[in-house]
Amino acid sequence: MALVMGVDSSTQSCKVVVVDAGTGRVVREGRAAHPSGTSVGPEAWWQALQDAIAQAGGLDGVAAVSIAGQQHGMVVLDDDGAVIRDALLWNDTRSAQAARDLIDEVGAAEFAERTGAVPVASFTGTKLRWLRDAEPDNAARVAAVALPHDWLTWRLRGFGPGNPVLEELVTDRSDASGTAYWGADGYDLDLFRRSLGHDAVLPRVLGPWESAGTLAGGALVGPGAGDNAGAALGLGAGVGDVVVSLGTSGTVFAVSDAPTRDTSGTVAGFADATGRFLPLVATLNAARVLDAFAGLLGVTHDELGALALAAEPGADGVVLVPWFEGERTPNLPHAQASLTGLTLASTNRPNFARAAIEGMLSGLAAGLEAIQAQGVEVRRILLIGGAAANEGVARIAAQVFDAEIVVPAAGEYVALGAARQAAGVLAGGPVEWAVATTRAVDPDHRAAIRARYDIVAALRAAE
Numbered sequence: 001m002a003l004v005m006g007v008d009s010s011t012q013s014c015k016v017v018v019v020d021a022g023t024g025r026v027v028r029e030g031r032a033a034h035p036s037g038t039s040v041g042p043e044a045w046w047q048a049l050q051d052a053i054a055q056a057g058g059l060d061g062v063a064a065v066s067i068a069g070q071q072h073g074m075v076v077l078d079d080d081g082a083v084i085r086d087a088l089l090w091n092d093t094r095s096a097q098a099a100r101d102l103i104d105e106v107g108a109a110e111f112a113e114r115t116g117a118v119p120v121a122s123f124t125g126t127k128l129r130w131l132r133d134a135e136p137d138n139a140a141r142v143a144a145v146a147l148p149h150d151w152l153t154w155r156l157r158g159f160g161p162g163n164p165v166l167e168e169l170v171t172d173r174s175d176a177s178g179t180a181y182w183g184a185d186g187y188d189l190d191l192f193r194r195s196l197g198h199d200a201v202l203p204r205v206l207g208p209w210e211s212a213g214t215l216a217g218g219a220l221v222g223p224g225a226g227d228n229a230g231a232a233l234g235l236g237a238g239v240g241d242v243v244v245s246l247g248t249s250g251t252v253f254a255v256s257d258a259p260t261r262d263t264s265g266t267v268a269g270f271a272d273a274t275g276r277f278l279p280l281v282a283t284l285n286a287a288r289v290l291d292a293f294a295g296l297l298g299v300t301h302d303e304l305g306a307l308a309l310a311a312e313p314g315a316d317g318v319v320l321v322p323w324f325e326g327e328r329t330p331n332l333p334h335a336q337a338s339l340t341g342l343t344l345a346s347t348n349r350p351n352f353a354r355a356a357i358e359g360m361l362s363g364l365a366a367g368l369e370a371i372q373a374q375g376v377e378v379r380r381i382l383l384i385g386g387a388a389a390n391e392g393v394a395r396i397a398a399q400v401f402d403a404e405i406v407v408p409a410a411g412e413y414v415a416l417g418a419a420r421q422a423a424g425v426l427a428g429g430p431v432e433w434a435v436a437t438t439r440a441v442d443p444d445h446r447a448a449i450r451a452r453y454d455i456v457a458a459l460r461a462a463e
Ligand SMILES: Nc1ncnc2c1ncn2[C@@H]1O[C@H](COP(=O)(O)OP(=O)(O)O)[C@@H](O)[C@H]1O
Pocket: 010, 011, 012, 013, 246, 247, 248, 249, 287, 288, 290, 291, 301, 302, 385, 386, 387, 388, 389, 390
């Protein structure tokens, strides 16, 4: 039995699965936590990766490995292969003005045409522009720019400060498509130079089943992927499938044969990990909203879900607009959260729990409508990510989204997608694995939840 390893280096942790390359069955697993914060030293990810791999029994017997990871993070390297400063993550909003500056110079429609998306503070290019303006000495030292998964792949292959071969950096088109300087013809070096202010080495973009090389022990290394594209691959998502992922970020995305170019900037026209496209809407406020409310109410996640189900849909008028970390969609990087609609009668624990879940999901439901408006077909929604394990979340999702909700069997779908890519690299092309058992949630759409949320969110956005 050939074994392959898949990695998800996500915002909060690193997850490793070792699976049977023929069937996708998980045989070993490991996990290690990442530091909190929106600016993180990449060495912590490298340490967590090594810990998680060790927990998963190491690379013994592994024939191929691929690393997927959180998108967009800016990892800047000097000539010696050393990291110049902490990486700015996808949820760091300090580059909001830099994003506006780039759009003013290039134009939103031109950005959408050239890269498939209009940049917001999450995108790598805006972080490079921030570096150019705020830390010019650091910007001048940049010899290479990588994304989190590119850099980890490079380290795993033995490169780094002791062996700084920058030209050995590799990536894939799914993660490259989130930089704001990559398009249908490859890197857009004009946009890259506008961001950083000068040229630098960029990771070579490998094909979906192309190998980056071989580890000392003999394992092939795959190109890796952005985490959302990794999840789509792990789920075997096809045209008509929409994935809603509830991790640190909330994302809603669909697999599409055709690219999208939303000049409003709501839908990011990313690439997937197989040669297709992945139109995506992301929010900055998802599972951590529930973490905060579970803490506030002094309950576990499961108890929070049960409390929410004890309240009526609409939470008796209580609305949480959950922009705790600012927001990306809508693009309000400096916004704050608000809880409104409180009366003496409605101020109770079940309504608070329900408002938290409804608020987290409502922004994503609006995102799904924006994706549909791009002409993308929607047949069903697959609910994944840490908060998808919550029964209350799944049932309330069936009330907030106007589409069939399906919850795949619990699993690390990003890491599984990376493993499936590794199996494809080994086989020289895509492999078919049976998709894990899924559970459909009874349809229960309640249009009134979104109607009220949209009114309150629009008022907050206008402030
Ligand atoms: N049963 C649950 N209900 C709600 N939230 C949960 C539950 N289990 C885990 N979480 C939350 O999910 C998040 C982790 O999800 P994950 O998809 O791994 O995030 P990321 O990919 O951003 O690192 C954490 O904030 C965690 O507290």
